[in-house]
Amino acid sequence: xxxxxxxxxxxxxxxxxxxxxxxxxxxxxxxxxxxxxxxxxxxxxxxxxxxxxxxxxxxxxxxxxxxxxxxxxxxxxxxxxxxxxxxxxxxxxxxxxxxxx
Numbered sequence: 001x002x003x004x005x006x007x008x009x010x011x012x013x014x015x016x017x018x019x020x021x022x023x024x025x026x027x028x029x030x031x032x033x034x035x036x037x038x039x040x041x042x043x044x045x046x047x048x049x050x051x052x053x054x055x056x057x058x059x060x061x062x063x064x065x066x067x068x069x070x071x072x073x074x075x076x077x078x079x080x081x082x083x084x085x086x087x088x089x090x091x092x093x094x095x096x097x098x099x100x101x
Contacts (some may be wrong), residue, residue, distance in 0.1 A: 003029040007041065014041040019050040024057040034065055044069055049080035059092055066097060077101065 002019040003026060016033045018026070034044065044065060048054075066074045077099040081089065089100055 003033050005033045007037075011039060012041055013043040013045065015045040015047055017047040017050065020052055022048070022051050022054040022058040022061075024055070027057065027061060030061050031064070034068060040069075043075045044077070046076065046078045047080055048078060048082070048085050051082070051085055054085055054088060059088075059094070062094070062098065 002017075004017045004019075006015045006017070007013070008015075014034060014037070016030070018030075022030075046062065046065070062076075062078070066076050069076050078089065078094070079101050081100060086100065089095070089098075094100065
């Protein structure tokens with residue numbers, strides 16, 4: 001499991017890439033990915049193109065990011081989901097809380 005981040009050139013967007021399993025062992029690294037920085041970005045993208053698995057703790061971590069980013073006004077997109085990841089997000093009704101692509 002590896003979590004990497006990349007800020008856009010204008011600093012308004014933060015992309016968090018999750019490679020491999022997204023589970024409880026990712027908790028600290030995931031929080032540090034969005035909490036460490038001088039200025040909070042306006043948009044967050046969680047890139048799951050290389051995510052092979054996620055569990056209920058990963059869903060909770062996504063909710064923590066949403067709260068950190070502004071709750072109902074948060075601009076958080078979950079991108080590049082494979083079929084299994086998308087199915088878990090759909091079953092969990094996360095389409096109501098996040099833009100999923």
